[in-house]
Amino acid sequence: MSKHPYARRFQELIVYQKARELQRRVFEVSKTFPRAEAYSLTDQIRRASRSIGAQIAEAWARRAYERHFVSKLTDSDGEQMETQHWLLTSLDCAYLEHSVFLELESLCHEIGRMLGTMQARADEFCPQHGGTLHEEPEEFFSPPTPAHESNE
Secondary structure, eight states, X not given: OOSSOOOSSGGGBHHHHHHHHHHHHHHHHHTXXXXXXXXXXXXXXXXXXXXXXXXXXXXXXXXXXXXXXXXXXXHHHHHHHHHXXXXXXXXXXXXSOHHHHHHXXXXXXXXXXXXXXXXXTGGGTSGGXXXXXXXXXXXXXXXXXXXXXXXX
């Protein structure tokens, strides 16, 4: 038996928690976008940022098949890259302060790195290996926050 704890739910994954943080921040900053952007840029950036965590949750459900797990993580990474595109567009249109852009871009890069690591080590996440993570807790997961403590 490993001495390291393991994630039992996708909500315990740090990458999922960071994806939720990103989607909250994107929602907040996009509230200031011009009304004319409501059905274009605002909708697109919110959709992409929200899809990152959704794809992670879907990946977690597909761990029985390593290739499916990796495929959904790849989709999640694609959504974080799309979010980066919309952040750049928002910056180009002067809807975002440069410092806010850098903060959100940095969070996207961090999520991307974590997703890449999970893809490279997918076999350690899949049930054929006991369904447990044998990694250091700070690298991949933390205890879930109860829903009533969430800002959403």
